[in-house]
Amino acid sequence: MSASRPIIGVTSYLEQATMGVWDVPAVFLPTSYVKPIAAAGASIVVLPPQEVNPEAVSRILNGLDGLCVSGGYDVDPAAYGHSPHPQTDAPRNDRDAWEFALLAAALEADMPVLGVCRGAQVLNVLRGGTLHQHLPDVVGSPRHQGENGVFAKVPVRVIEGTLLATLHPLSREVPVYHHQAIDALGAGLVVSAWSDDGVIEAVEDPSLTFCIAAQWHPEQDPGGARLYQGFVQAARAYRA
Template sequence: MTVLIGLSSYMEQAAMGLWDRPAAVLPRVYSDCVLGAGAAFVALPPQPASEDAVARVLDAVDALIITGGKDVDARLYGQDPHPDNDAPRPDRDAWEIALVRAAIARDLPFLGICRGLQILNVALGGTLIQHLPDVIGSNRYSYGGAVFADNPVLVEPGSRLAGIVGEQLTVKSYHHQALDRVADGLTVSARGDDGVVQAVDIDGMSFGVAVQWHPEESPDDLRLFAALVDAVEQRRAR
């Protein structure tokens, strides 16, 4: 049976032919990577996050990916927003936080990507560095202009992530925020050479991984997506 992966998506103003109106959208690179890993996908745009709606959605999928996107609202972790933050997307924040918490509760295989890592941390009570250049003194993780930066990542030996991608790799970055206080229930599995958190494992899950970089921007390396599919197949076998 084909593995079905839920991909969180955006609700943004979008021009399509004669129409320019709010639409559920997601860069194709995400779905291409899921398809390339041998799975099928369904998009999960923001919607009212009732307990029943979240349960029905997660009942229908075999795994969950929370994708990249706009900054998480700083007020969700008790801070005033930095001037350089994106305008809040409260509908998406609420929907994805509810999905993440429910996926962890049912041990649904999970992969967080960029914003997905930050949503995970906030959902579990952690905080974020709102503007990395204020802390590290450079924009090495986000050049702007839709240009992805190449950055080294050092993975903790023996971590779940190391078993997937090895202990050193170069990744595609596009983020001006990062994890600050890491939430209980998460274990840091990778950092940059400057100490910035680059990945976590979710404690107690059969497969729960979140990375700060954009693996979908390296379509010749599908290891994280393939590992998610493998986790579903192992879960079925159990």
């Protein structure tokens, strides 16, 4: 392993998985989340949900140079003071608590952070924001949802002057697969991209060195390499 490669932690799922004769609870993370980070020049540590212990969180982050909060099931609406919508996923409280703890500590340390889909929602809720629990109620169609594992595409407009604008074209289609999105914006965050129907598609914290969260799925986007390169470069500088 090259000594110059930063170490990126990527959060993961706990899911039932089948392999041969085994059907067991397992740590699960699609390789799509790690491949673009590796391609950008980093090594990856997978971070499964587990009991939150502040000392352990601190020790884990001390071994990392960046944190990627991956996609997955909906954040428990109780975390932002709402009752669940009928279409909201059953809570995954272990994952919520683990990611809130990791992300809070990473932001406090000004560690480079990249949020993906759910990761954007976790960041917003951590900062006191809220979520639209079912976008079809807001935009009138399921066009952001994708179907049967096939990602939809929506046009986005990236805001000039943001960090995201240095790493992504100002206007293009991106792959999406979400039925929730940011509503009230969390403290310290600014919108860095909108969809063409007014949905917040990316946020960032301009007070930090690198904190970007995309509601879309850059790991599914052949045009998303520059975002990962910027993230890994920031992690390399953080380590140095």
